Amino acid sequence: MSKILIVAEHDGHTLNLSTAKCVSCAKAIGGDIDIAVLGQGHDAVGAQAAALAGVSRVLMISAAHLAHPLAANWAPEVLQLAANYTHVIGPSTTMGKDLMPRVAALVGVNQFSDVMEVLSPLSFRRPIYAGNAIIDVKAAEGQKIVMTVRTASWPATGSGGNAVVEQRTAQGTAAGHSRYLALNSAGSERPDLQGASKVVSGGRALGSAEGFALIYRLADKLGAGVGASRAAVDAGYVPSDMQVGQTGKIIAPDLYLAFGISGAIQHITGIKDSRTIVAVNKDAEAPIFEIADIGLVGDLFTVIPEIEALLG
């Protein structure tokens, strides 16, 4: 039977939703599921992890050098734990993408990146070429599996669990050559882009940072998260952490509303798992209409106020 370790993602206070998605992937593999929560003074996160349904144990490791997820400090710690597991899993977020390959190299294996489906405990499905091809990849029998989980492909496991929380001592010390300095977060009151059930996104057609206010207003009316195309980010209308697409965030909300986004392949890659995609664009030939469930050819500057008025 598989013994699975998930490396939790959190900000010191709150468990990131991606961890609950990793649990769903772990359940598809089947076996005993533990979660490692590295950090410092982060007991609240441990309690949240213990509440996820299907988790056996939560391993809390607290140390000053683990306060921030510096891969150089976290990877040796995860390596120590990995000895007792067949699978070590992290989310395919920037945190997991940074950490897990470092763990894999220390283990001495190649990593399965962006796992979207489990075929067997040794075989997994993942996208390549920006999602233009899907491959099945298999590890040799007896090889330890290190993987990142493509969060948009998995539902979040619910709560109701009651895992045992164990305090563990950090085995390693600070790498010494890497130091965390700061995080500049746009700090929005809006729902997190990756967890939001509805997302409103804008493209270059908004024309300016001021024009983007239209998108924010509609999003607030819908209780939606706000995203943007790479073109809108590059034009400086919004910060880069709002970028949706292959090189930004890959999301899968229930409802995705794209305004003035043409639908470059790299953007499509980031949204195509959304349950319903709505596209509003002046250009009837825009590629976004090829994947939209509901398309409306029109000028967003008139359509958005009309929608707002209809929502009351």
Next chain:
Amino acid sequence: MKILVGIKRVVDYNVRVRVLPDGSGVDIDGVKMSINPFDEIALEEALRIKEAGKAAEVIVISCGTDECQQQLRTALAMGADRAIQVKTGSALQPLSTAQALLRVIEREQPGLVILGKQAIDDDNSQTGQMLAALWNRPQATFASKLVFEGEKLTVTREVDAGLETIEVDLPAVVTVDLRLNEPRFVKLPDIMKAKRKPLDVIPLEELGASLASNLDITRYAAPPLRQKGIRVENAAQLVQELKNRGLL
């Protein structure tokens, strides 16, 4: 200081790849090949660091068949001083590439290694992190800004929550994100000049990189298609349709 830049030969960004009907691979017969776009950004950054007087030499390296010499020549035309081809007939997976790079690092002793954050073919995003692990040196992934202070490098990283800043001691591995810079265009005279720049070929076997932990790709498939959608004429129809589907 020497800077080592990794270059991967990949299907060009603008080509829409198709899976072969028998599921044995993707059809890359006759398609345009280019430097992985993220690697181009890595090289541009290395050249700017050299032009700012903070590095003496920029070396580009690629692992592959002789065909990857085309991309190495392009990198030399962009401004790299010399190139190394790690010659291999098999497609290397990230751990093997990292092992090969480490052996070359031991020979060349660079102060900085810059790679793209991922290759746009296999989308693995592993090599830089693996190299940093094997080398036991810092990694600064998804970089959007580099600032040197003596033997230290301050790196701004594009992370999901915003922009993170870390400080690393050199030597270090940096992997670059899109917004770090805009790569220069290659000028014709530079293409001629590049032909005379040194390009060393090292057989992979000589470096002792292992292919033992390769993962086995058993099947390629086209992605599932989305069902064809509908068109609505105006905002009222749109809102009604969303309400009908229980989405508003």
